[in-house]
Amino acid sequence: MDYQPRPEDVSFLLNAVLDAPARLATLAPFAEVDEALQSQVLEEAGRFVGEVVAPINRGGDEIGCRFVDGEVVSPPGFREAYQAFVDGGWPALSAATEDGGQGLPAVLEAVLYEWLAAANHGLTMAPGLLHGAYACLKHHGSEELKQRYLQKIATGEWLATMCLTEAHAGSDLGQVRTRATPQVGQADGSLRVNGGKIFISGGEHDLTPNIVHLVLCRLPDAPAGPKGLSLVLVPKLLPDGTRNAVHCERIEEKMGLHGSPTCTMRFDDATGWLVGEPGRGLAAMFVMMNSARLHVALQGIGLLDAAWQKADAYAAERRQMRAPGPVPASRGSEPADLIAEHPAVRRILDTQRAWIDGARTLAYRSALMLDVAAHDADPKARERAQRWCSFVTPVLKAACTHQAFHGASECLQVFGGHGYVREWGIEQIVRDARVTMIYEGTNEIQAIDLLVRKVLPDGGVGMSAVLLELRDTLDASREADADVQRRLAQLRYLGTTVAMAAHANPVLPYEVADDYLRVTMLAMMAWAWARIEAVAPQDADKARAAAAFRRWVLPEFEMRLGIVKRACETVALSHHAATPPGVAN
Amino acid sequence: MDYQPRPEDVSFLLNAVLDAPARLATLAPFAEVDEALQSQVLEEAGRFVGEVVAPINRGGDEIGCRFVDGEVVSPPGFREAYQAFVDGGWPALSAATEDGGQGLPAVLEAVLYEWLAAANHGLTMAPGLLHGAYACLKHHGSEELKQRYLQKIATGEWLATMCLTEAHAGSDLGQVRTRATPQVGQADGSLRVNGGKIFISGGEHDLTPNIVHLVLCRLPDAPAGPKGLSLVLVPKLLPDGTRNAVHCERIEEKMGLHGSPTCTMRFDDATGWLVGEPGRGLAAMFVMMNSARLHVALQGIGLLDAAWQKADAYAAERRQMRAPGPVPASRGSEPADLIAEHPAVRRILDTQRAWIDGARTLAYRSALMLDVAAHDADPKARERAQRWCSFVTPVLKAACTHQAFHGASECLQVFGGHGYVREWGIEQIVRDARVTMIYEGTNEIQAIDLLVRKVLPDGGVGMSAVLLELRDTLDASREADADVQRRLAQLRYLGTTVAMAAHANPVLPYEVADDYLRVTMLAMMAWAWARIEAVAPQDADKARAAAAFRRWVLPEFEMRLGIVKRACETVALSHHAATPPGVAN
Structure with missing residues (x-):
């Protein structure tokens, strides 16, 4: 009963619903990546995931990663499976060919990672982190650092981490305290890194000989807050092969994800090199x-x-x-x-x-x-x-x-x-x-990111443009499509409503951000199902899922819409009541 | 950070909102149980739970029950805590005084068990099961069985189990196969029990010397299905002190509740005695x-x-x-x-x-x-x-x-x-x-029990009477109360609507049972909050929770109501469409 990828389900969505092959063919690097090649990649990826990755998932949970004498021992089979993953070229699926990659589209890599996580979330965490490190280094690293690390990371020969969180700095990275200090007279331009990080996925493990840490730190005299953060590359093994002063102190006991070690890391005068400009650490880290x-x-x-x-x-x-109702064919005797x-x-x-x-x-x-x-x-x-x-x-x-x-x-x-x-x-x-x-x-932060940082600053114009893109793919003469158009219009109007209410009460958007995000998702899901039904009107399984979506899922749209609208109306009412006649605001 | 019961929160609801002391005083056995005594019981219960039960909760999870050579070893501290629970007379709080109980109201026991579960769900499972066994035996047991077991169970000196589930018979107890066979010429009227049961909470443990199993079985020549089920008492230790042929084969590895052993039980010619009448096992078991x-x-x-x-x-x-908005007082520097x-x-x-x-x-x-x-x-x-x-x-x-x-x-x-x-x-x-x-x-079965087995058979009359009882406690001149009355009326009408639609499509109630249950809960919660606010209009914490209820929880009422109503309308429409003109149904 291990997870089994179903490439045909995915291909239907990519090809029939999203017309992905045609769109990709218009992009220069993928001119040769036709539908046949895409299918072949998905077939092979599906086979690999089903045969190699899925069967070791349960051991990953039950035995999990173990912390023994400062080292992390992976669950049974993880090392072999990861090596096969590297040997198959899977980590480098979308990396540039000049870095040892296959130069394939991100959309195929997206499917691969969906399947990997479905089959074995714990193991997937390991390569999942190298893509961010690869992009970060490719965009912001010095030539020397790229020379030394880019291909190793792209191919998965070495794994990477993102060292952000500290005990007192989780969602609030501006509070990061780890320090990076330049060494006077050091020819290699290296820094000394001191501090502690927590919740570092793959901070230590036995899957690859080297581990490349990208560490958010503060240089001397850096201003307080997020603008004082810089990014420093700290490898487990230094270029001369010796052990760097970065160590795992313990791994967390977690609710799940036992196949991935969540490490508390200690940097004690560890040697590192700056990636990108000082004070631009967050920007460099968030490129991906x-x-x-x-x-x-x-x-x-x-x-x-x-x-x-x-x-x-x-x-x-x-x-x-x-079962109630007519006798099902499956009843027999x-x-x-x-x-x-x-x-x-x-x-x-x-x-x-x-x-x-x-x-x-x-x-x-x-x-x-x-x-x-x-x-x-x-x-x-x-x-x-x-x-x-x-x-x-x-x-x-x-x-x-x-x-x-x-x-x-x-x-x-x-x-x-x-x-x-x-x-x-x-x-x-x-x-x-x-x-x-x-x-x-966190999901709460995603909701604030959407509404407060993205929708509201331009009064809903950008969001509106996104929704209009969806609207323009619909055919108003179809009943289902017209329903979706109506919802998209309601959602566009909602952005304006919240923007106006936020003037009177700046806290309001934070209170309804979650509802706003949900109503957006539901409208977009309605769009997706209208498209699926339009291209597969005869598919009984799809029709059943579409009916379930309309009956049981979509009603939340009106509920959430109502919650946001009522909150805005309440603000408007109390604001009017509180404003003396003749006083503008 | 262990759980700490708050008797004052509970007393507010019991006394100010529900007027429980006055209601209990009208019941003969509780004439002496005044508010002061109730408060005292709650204070003592709260102290016991906070001091004795809560601190060992984490060990119950992390170490859990262990299965060693056919015996179950409880987590550290569980034996001592359970003994203190028995010594304090807590298991027998509501049991009749003639059975060694304290004869206190069920409502106090309800609060005790809420706190126990909050503090230590795993440990709570053990005494949680004796109450059903006590009531079952008291109502259906022979004098001899009562003599032998009733007081021991009431006081918690011996614990009890309910042995229902078998591997192929979970929600569907009619499929139970465990057999009970009379022994010809056996003077004590005993039966021989053979079969296997799974998911038996506390099937084996080291908390009490004896364990009394109430086992759902089939007597020879019993009809198939639920009407062929009888209830048999099978003690771990026989009256002469020897070990009965009932054994735990293994305990489950579970997602949680590690402090409670979930046992697979084997009955191999185990000795037992019938409780109640043959074929009335389910009725006897479900008395509580x-x-x-x-x-x-x-x-x-x-x-x-x-x-x-x-x-x-x-x-x-x-x-x-x-935080957004005005500077909070807690900010300081x-x-x-x-x-x-x-x-x-x-x-x-x-x-x-x-x-x-x-x-x-x-x-x-x-x-x-x-x-x-x-x-x-x-x-x-x-x-x-x-x-x-x-x-x-x-x-x-x-x-x-x-x-x-x-x-x-x-x-x-x-x-x-x-x-x-x-x-x-x-x-x-x-x-x-x-x-x-x-x-x-399961919660799905609760929803079907409510709508299909209880609301629909009398066309919604009984449910309506329950809702009218709530309506009659409200004061329509208060805005909040009038809103609740409107919702209760909608809910009463909904029962009739579903009953009518069910005539045309008997499967429909099974599809919307969950929504119907939710809409019922939300209307009743609205009633509860209207009552709380009515008696505590100045309480800032309660006002904040009440506002949260109305803003974020109650909107689901309209959503669920809409889901059920639309389902009924669809049935009506399709039924009309399918019925030729002039043909009645």
Whole structure:
């Protein structure tokens, strides 16, 4: 009952719904990447994930990473699987060919990582972090650093970490205290790094001989707050092969994700080199933020799909009680019906399916926009793609990870008491998924990022442009499409409403940010399902999921819309009441 | 940071909101149980739970129960704490004085168990099961069995189990196969029991010398299905002190609740005695069903309160970033504000508080109705109380346990990354709470029990009577009360709507049962909050929770109402369309 990728499901969304092959063909680096090649890559990726990565997932949870004498011992099979991953060229799928990569589109890598997370979230954390480090170094590293580290990281020969969090500085990175000090008379321009970091995924492990840490630090005399932060590269092994003074002090006992070591790191006069300019550490680190957050959204989608696969298989075998209504064909002479025939179970399965494929459509479109933003010859097209990513990424990160946890819990419910015990592996998915709502910026921070930092500053104009892009793909003569157009219009108007209310009460957007994000996700999901149904009107499974989406998921749109609107009205009312007549504000 | 019961919070709800002391005083057995005595019991219970039970909760999770050579070893401190629980007379709080009990009201026991579960869900499972066994034996046991077991169980000297589930028979107990065979010429009238049971909480442990199993079995020639089930008492130690042939084969590895052993039991010609009549096993077992399910609801409330306490304390200490809006008094010269000042965190805390106290009000009222149903001199009053319990119990069981898991997860979110690691104990609560959505009848089965088995058979009349009871406590001249009356009226009408639609499509109620249950809970919570606000108009904390309830929780009422109504309309439309003109149905 290990996770099994289904390339044909993904290809349907990429090809029929999103027209990805045609769009990619317009981008110079992917002129040769036709639909046949894409299918072949997905087939091979699916096979690798299903055969090599999925089978060791449970050991990763039950045995987990162990901390022995300052070293981290990976769970059984992880080293071999990671080596096979490197040997297959998978870490470098989308890296530039000059860095040892395959130069394939980001959208294919997105699918690969969705499947990896579905099959084995713990193992996936290891290579998941090298992409950010690769991009960061490629954009901001000195020639010397690139020479030394870029290809090793691109190919996965060495793994990398992002060392941001400190005990007192989580969401608030401005409070980071780790120091980096220049060494007078040091010929190699190196710095000495001192301080402690927590929650460092893969801070220590036995998967690769070297580990490259990108560490957020403060140079001497740096101003307080985020503008005083710089980025420093600290390798576990120094260029001469000796051990650097960076060490793992312990690994966390976590709710899940036992296959990935979460390390407390100590830097004691460790040697490092500046990446990018002093005081520009956050900017350098966040060069890949949209991509990293999209990948967390994809983890969510993958974990939900993994939970769905398990529940779907169980419901097709387990028999309990008679189902109401007409005699199901599956009854035969059995004393009880398949639980898949029971409406409560059917509803859970169809609803999660609706989330998976709706969210996939949006996430794959975002990945495609990463490719367009990077490679389109037309700067306007790049800008539009960048805008899409900027607005849609926080929505997907929060909504897909929220659904991963809650939807996986629904799938657990299908198993009854059997879901609560380890045997079927479903409870592991619930535990593993929980972290995705927290890391790469908590879901609350995603909502504030969307509404406060992106939608409101221009009064909703940018967001409106994104929604108009979606509207223009719809055909108002179709009933379903007209319904989506109406919702998109409501959502555009909502941005203006909140912007006006925020003038009177600047706290309000922080209070309703979560609702605003949800209503956005639901409108976009409605768009996705309208598109899916338009291209596959005869597909019974899709029709069932679409119906579940409309019946059980979409009603939250009106609820959330109402919450935001009422909050805005209350502000308007109390503001008018508090303003004496004749006094403008 | 262990859980600390707050008797004053509970007393406010019992005394000011529910007028419990006055109601209890009208019941003959509790004529002497005045408010002062009730307060004293709660104070002592709170102290016991806080000092003895809460501190060993984490060890219960981390070390858990261990299975060693066929025996279960309890986590550190559990034996001593359980012995102190027995010595304090707590197991027998509500048991009859003639059975060694204290004869106190069920409503006080309800509060005790809410706190026990909040402090240590695992340990609470052990005594939690003796109450059902006590009632079952008291109502259905032979004089001889009562003589032998009743007092031992009432006082907690011996613990008990309910052996229902088998591998292929979970929600569907009609499929139970364990056999009980009379022994020809056996003077003691005993039976021989053979079969296997799974998911038996406390099937084996070292807390008490004897364990009394109540086992659902099939006598020879019993008809298939639930009507062929009988109940048999199988003690671990036989009356002569020898070991009976009932054994634990293994204990489950579970997502949580590690402090309670979940046993796979084997009966190999074990000796047992029939309890009640042959073929009436389910009826005998379910004599305490409302009470047992209410206690699971209370576990949910307790676990949510435990999660809230942790998150509230953390939010009052942890500082991250500046809060938006006016400078909070707590800022001082700190570089960052308390996270309790951040709107997203405030919303989580206030929303969960709204759930806890709203649900408590309803759960305590239900417990009070158990007392009324058992002891009121007026048979009409007993019947009304019984009706309340019948309709409200499944609502509370499902809604409170759902909120326990989801609300605890929200509280975890307050901790950010620190919530995902063991240190703060919040992730344990999420894992422990998850099982309450499954056991004592899954939440899906609660919803079907409510709508299909209780509301629909009489066309909504009984449910309507329950809602009218609530309406009659309201004062329509108050705006908040009038709003609740409107919702209760909508809910009454909804029952009729579903009953009519169910004629055309008998599957429909199964599809919307969950929405119907939610809309019922939300209307009743609105009632609870209107009552709380009416008696405590000046309480700032309560006002904040009430506002959170109306802003963030109550909007789901309209959403769920809409889902059910649209489903009914669709049925009506398609039914009309499918019926040729002139053909009645």
